[in-house]
Amino acid sequence: MTTGEKLNWKGRRLDVEVGVVAHGGHCIARYEGRVLFVRHALPGERVIAEVTEDKGGSYCRADAVEILTASLDRVEPPCPLSGPGACGGCDWQHASGAAQRNLKAAVVAEHLAKATGRDIPVVVEELTGGLLGWRTRVRMAVGHDGMPGFHPHRSHAVIPVGHCPITVPGLVESVAGQDFLKDSELELVRDGRGRINARQLKLTRGPRGRTHWRRTPITGEGEAVEFAAGRHWDMDAYNFWQIHPAAADTLALAVAEWSQASPGSCAWDLYSGVGLFASVLASQVGPGGTVFAVESSPSSSDSHRLLADLPQVTSVGRRVEHALRDDLLDGPEPEVVVLDPPRKGAGHEVVDAIAARRPERVVYVACDPAALGRDVARFRMHNYQLDSVRAFDAFPMTHHVEAVALLTA
Known part of the structure; x- marks a missing residue:
């Protein structure tokens, strides 16, 4: 290669040893000093990896098109469209269920270790229903x-x-x-x-x-009825709701265990959707308490109606950062804050605003380990410590995982 010429390995087939799992449904391999993010492989395997994308930098992307030495965790994918160049919806159909959960646990633990500087044991808990026929x-x-x-x-x-x-x-x-x-x-x-x-x-x-x-x-x-947290949720069918039938109840129970809002206290539910966690907090603070549920999406209109029997809940139809910036949550200091941000995470502005109110506990529900790690690191700058974490396999066959973290002041 001449000076200044851009590398392009696209289409090359490389014999590589596959290393650790990385976030995003692939594993890491190395070849001639460059990193390969290899899909359809498992840690410890030797594969022929075909480069599918190369922008000339320190890494490129590849698919394992031939398995030379297979992992004991490898299984036959149940879907004929799972594999290189086929449907991209599933990342781990070639891994056993236990192996999938272990891979996800390793990813969550890696990002929390980066955020905290210490090893955080993570177990990804299996939800009822198995690996197939769950996505609603x-x-x-x-x-x-x-x-x-x-x-x-x-x-x-x-x-x-x-x-x-x-x-x-x-x-x-x-x-x-x-x-x-x-x-x-x-x-x-x-x-x-x-x-x-x-x-x-x-x-x-x-x-x-x-x-x-x-x-x-x-x-x-255009209407849907869901059941979770002891309530019926009669709502717009296309509002946000967990896609695994067991996920909403599982997460509500996890939030209830760690939120522990005192009777008569104030609690926040940020990125509240239709108000699942707000209903949990409302039962804890009781009629003498206050819950602010903040949501900017169309779910907020359903939230007003669905929680009408809980007068202690005030629904705020604004973006979370705007509600915090404009002091719309006017009331006592929150004892506990629950937040369930989108995949990109809450971000510095929201974390800083929450920390400025000094809640005793923050219960963070996350669908992206990298975003969770970034936000946990930001909370630590405000002297919050990661107390506990649970993770759930709410998306079998994919790299996605749901986690709940408890941060304490």
């Missing part, structure tokens, strides 16, 4: 041929799919074989009663070049 909410892409399917990993292509083994029976099948607007998306939901809602989303351009989603119902009335 899914978004599908529609290709140029009008057929619904899923994208390969890091690709805009669409692989037609008529059956998905990780979704609940009948969900993907409800739209299979139908013709939809090309380059649109489908949003499918099966609620706690077993009823299916589906709609088509098409990005359109309006006046002055502004884009918006055009939503067209396919089936269902």
